[in-house]
Amino acid sequence: MVQSTVLGYPRVGTNRAAKKATEGYWAGKVTEQELQDAHKAIRKERWETLKEAGVDFIPSGGEYTLYDSLLDHSFNFGVIPQRFVDQKLSDVDTYFAMGRGHQDRAKGIDVAANEMGKFFDSNYHIVKVDHTADQEFTLKRNQALEEYEEAKALGIETRPVLFGPVTYLSLVRKARDAPADFKPIALLDKLLPIYVEVLESLKKAGAKEVQLDEQILVTDQGEALAAEFKKAYAELAKVGLPITLTTAYGRVGKSIEFIKDLPISTLHIDLDREPKQLDAVIAAIKPTKINLELGLISGRNIWKNDLNASKALAEKAVAELGSDRVRVGTSSSLLHTPLTIAVENKLTPEQLSWLSFAKEKAGEVTALAAALNGKESAAFEQNAKDIAARREFERTSDSAVRDRVAAITPEQLKRKAEFPVRREAQKAKLNLPKFPTTTIGSFPQTKEIRVARAKFGKGELTKEQYETAMEDEIKSVVAIQNRLGLDLLVHGEPERNDMVQYFGEQLTGFIFTQLGWVQSYGTRYVRPPIVVSDVSRPAPMTVRWSAYAQSVSEKPMKGMLTGPVTILNWSFPRADISKEVQSKQLALALRDEVVDLAEAGIRAIQVDEPAIREGLPLRREDWDAYLTWAVDSFRLSTSGVENDVQVHSHFCYSDFGDIFPHIQRLDADVISIEASKADLKLLDIFKQHGYSNEIGPGVYDIHSPRVPSEQEIKDRLKAFAEVIPADLLIVNPDCGLKTRAWKETEESLTNLVNAAKWARENLQ
Numbered sequence: 001m002v003q004s005t006v007l008g009y010p011r012v013g014t015n016r017a018a019k020k021a022t023e024g025y026w027a028g029k030v031t032e033q034e035l036q037d038a039h040k041a042i043r044k045e046r047w048e049t050l051k052e053a054g055v056d057f058i059p060s061g062g063e064y065t066l067y068d069s070l071l072d073h074s075f076n077f078g079v080i081p082q083r084f085v086d087q088k089l090s091d092v093d094t095y096f097a098m099g100r101g102h103q104d105r106a107k108g109i110d111v112a113a114n115e116m117g118k119f120f121d122s123n124y125h126i127v128k129v130d131h132t133a134d135q136e137f138t139l140k141r142n143q144a145l146e147e148y149e150e151a152k153a154l155g156i157e158t159r160p161v162l163f164g165p166v167t168y169l170s171l172v173r174k175a176r177d178a179p180a181d182f183k184p185i186a187l188l189d190k191l192l193p194i195y196v197e198v199l200e201s202l203k204k205a206g207a208k209e210v211q212l213d214e215q216i217l218v219t220d221q222g223e224a225l226a227a228e229f230k231k232a233y234a235e236l237a238k239v240g241l242p243i244t245l246t247t248a249y250g251r252v253g254k255s256i257e258f259i260k261d262l263p264i265s266t267l268h269i270d271l272d273r274e275p276k277q278l279d280a281v282i283a284a285i286k287p288t289k290i291n292l293e294l295g296l297i298s299g300r301n302i303w304k305n306d307l308n309a310s311k312a313l314a315e316k317a318v319a320e321l322g323s324d325r326v327r328v329g330t331s332s333s334l335l336h337t338p339l340t341i342a343v344e345n346k347l348t349p350e351q352l353s354w355l356s357f358a359k360e361k362a363g364e365v366t367a368l369a370a371a372l373n374g375k376e377s378a379a380f381e382q383n384a385k386d387i388a389a390r391r392e393f394e395r396t397s398d399s400a401v402r403d404r405v406a407a408i409t410p411e412q413l414k415r416k417a418e419f420p421v422r423r424e425a426q427k428a429k430l431n432l433p434k435f436p437t438t439t440i441g442s443f444p445q446t447k448e449i450r451v452a453r454a455k456f457g458k459g460e461l462t463k464e465q466y467e468t469a470m471e472d473e474i475k476s477v478v479a480i481q482n483r484l485g486l487d488l489l490v491h492g493e494p495e496r497n498d499m500v501q502y503f504g505e506q507l508t509g510f511i512f513t514q515l516g517w518v519q520s521y522g523t524r525y526v527r528p529p530i531v532v533s534d535v536s537r538p539a540p541m542t543v544r545w546s547a548y549a550q551s552v553s554e555k556p557m558k559g560m561l562t563g564p565v566t567i568l569n570w571s572f573p574r575a576d577i578s579k580e581v582q583s584k585q586l587a588l589a590l591r592d593e594v595v596d597l598a599e600a601g602i603r604a605i606q607v608d609e610p611a612i613r614e615g616l617p618l619r620r621e622d623w624d625a626y627l628t629w630a631v632d633s634f635r636l637s638t639s640g641v642e643n644d645v646q647v648h649s650h651f652c653y654s655d656f657g658d659i660f661p662h663i664q665r666l667d668a669d670v671i672s673i674e675a676s677k678a679d680l681k682l683l684d685i686f687k688q689h690g691y692s693n694e695i696g697p698g699v700y701d702i703h704s705p706r707v708p709s710e711q712e713i714k715d716r717l718k719a720f721a722e723v724i725p726a727d728l729l730i731v732n733p734d735c736g737l738k739t740r741a742w743k744e745t746e747e748s749l750t751n752l753v754n755a756a757k758w759a760r761e762n763l764q
């Protein structure tokens with residue numbers, strides 16, 4: 001019998017109950033007991049949903065969390081850096097402080113959070129707790145057991161989940177003051193007894209097996225960890241609780257050579273991302289006793305699964321291994337998908353027929369298992385019809401757009417002249433001082449702005465009234481920038497709800513959910529747009545706002561767009577054509593916008609690409625292919641203008657070290673880049689690679705309300721000027737200011753402008 005599995009499920013709860021309970025607790029409106037009860041109710045709802053769907057292996061334990069599951073593991077293992085211990089907070093407050101920091105001036109509490117990092121190539125962020133070289137572990141809390149028993153008390157048998165020990169240690173951070181050559185993986189021997197203790201307790205409580213997530217196995221780094229895997233799993237196998245080792249987000253590649261020899265009972269592989277790995281994995285494990293769990297239903301996209309295609313793949317495995325050794329399931333946890341399409345009431349029935357969110361995916365998993373067991377359901381037949389209809393829709397959507405992509409020429413990927421020539425033309429046109437000051441685009445999104453947008457949405461404001469309100473805001477933002485003495489101005493982006501959604505709504509080819517929330521980190525949820533068909537731009541999108549802003553400003557105004565790669569990476573892409581083609585469709589639409597902005601008299605245009613790094617494939621051998629189309633897309637979108645138009649780009653959020661040479665290849669005239677984190681890693685990168693165009697490393701961190709002093713900014717500029725020629729330096733904050741309040745914004749920018757004035761006199 002083929003059985004079914006779901007690796008993990010969204011934590012959001014119906015009506016975003018998780019967010020409400022947790023934020024209510026932070027605000028002091030919900031007691032700790034109410035907080036715990038609310039989360040318990042969400043866990044119950046999740047388990048019951050999966051049980052009703054008929055899933056055989058229902059996850060529990062380490063895949064549910066109040067904030068982040070990697071953080072949970074650290075906390076449960078007693079890894080609580082001293083600075084949190086020192087605050088003497090309650091357990092739950094210590095836990096939240098580790099995730100998001102804690103500041104309570106009245107009580108003298110001020111502690112910064114642990115660092116966050118992107119979880120593999122998803123937009124979900126894990127909290128990476130600092131581990132010292134002499135780190136000790138204790139089982140402070142046995143969450144896997146607690147939640148296994150919690151489900152059992154509800155009459156639901158579950159499969160407890162934990163990060164495997166090797167992946168856990170590969171993802172956490174080393175303490176800043178730890179020796180340079182220390183790596184947390186060196187703590188494996190000390191950590192294993194904790195895992196043994198947990199597994200023993202689960203076995204005693206009656207668990208049938210445990211799910212250990214070892215996603216690190218899909219990275220190049222995983223290949224180098226064979227010895228650690230052997231050691232860890234030999235130890236864990238002694239407990240005698242069957243282990244399902246799961247991989248996700250990519251292919252196991254060469255690592256299958258040692259995985260097949262691990263004493264595990266089941267191996268889970270991602271066949272949504274990497275269907276091609278199936279044959280090699282089957283061949284490797286066939287002579288062993290290892291069962292194979294096929295991750296066929298995507299945990300990453302929102303498309304209805306093509307059940308017939310999945311069934312064909314699964315049948316291959318069944319033919320080789322026998323049905324008792326094969327299971328079917330989700331490719332990864334479903335945490336990257338929204339909860340259910342059932343609550344969407346603005347999408348058309350046709351659109352809904354294309355989609356499948358977490359709850360529907362659980363149904364697909366069981367329908368697939370049933371079909372493999374000879375019980376093809378009505379759902380299966382309907383699925384075939386829906387898939388055929390979607391294919392037809394996609395195929396016929398807009399052939400003109402596809403023709404335009406096919407006709408892209410090498411000339412369209414290049415500016416007319418090289419940077420030095422462009423630079424002279426731009427200097428003459430823009431007439432900016434040395435160390436020019438600018439900002440990244442957005443200014444505070446005040447309550448008034450959001451109220452106006454909400455009213456416009458509800459029809460309480462006419463289009464004209466709304467546009468007047470936005471123009472008034474722009475005018476005021478321009479006046480403030482003039483008063484502060486900034487050089488290259490922005491319109492402030494008041495009209496944008498979100499930097500991706502705003503463009504998606506004006507392009508053809510996108511649809512939007514109302515409640516399709518996906519966790520980004522902690523209680524922060526986003527609603528990614530969905531690309532459903534060929535993308536084009538029916539009309540200019542930003543020109544009227546930028547032109548208005550320029551009309552009320554003597555100083556040059558910078559146009560502001562979100563780049564093609566970022567729009568794509570922060571949306572759910574189509575599955576029928578490559579991301580490359582989708583990105584180029586977006587690039588062509590943006591290219592037209594860039595040209596229109598220039599024609600409207602905008603002399604500097606910024607095309608933001610903050611998400612370019614996170615789309616980077618997990619395996620180095622796949623990097624070139626991605627970076628080639630990503631860089632080409634940016635160039636395609638920005639190369640349609642004359643030499644005297646200054647093209648800017650902006651990056652933030654991540655570690656650019658490994659792709660910095662490709663940032664250079666974007667050939668933007670000016671880039672701004674996040675650099676204000678204390679250790680200034682970026683400077684080393686400049687030293688190593690150099691950079692030939694203009695660059696504005698952020699001089700202060702906008703993620704906190706803290707106002708940087710003038711001296712601090714001077715010091716930053718001085719440090720930058722030591723590695724970057726002074727005449728290439730631009731002065732700007734780290735990122736947009738939309739989440740900030742006006743007071744700190746004005747104070748910070750005053751200091752920034754003064755520091756730039758000082759730099760003009762004092763730095764060469």
Ligand code: MET
Pocket residue numbers: 440441442499560608610650652735736737738
């Ligand atoms: C996440 S990058 C944000 C860039 C955008 N132009 C802003 O200023 O908000």
Ligand SMILES: [Zn+2]
Pocket residue numbers: 440610650651652653734735736
């Ligand atoms: Zn940014």
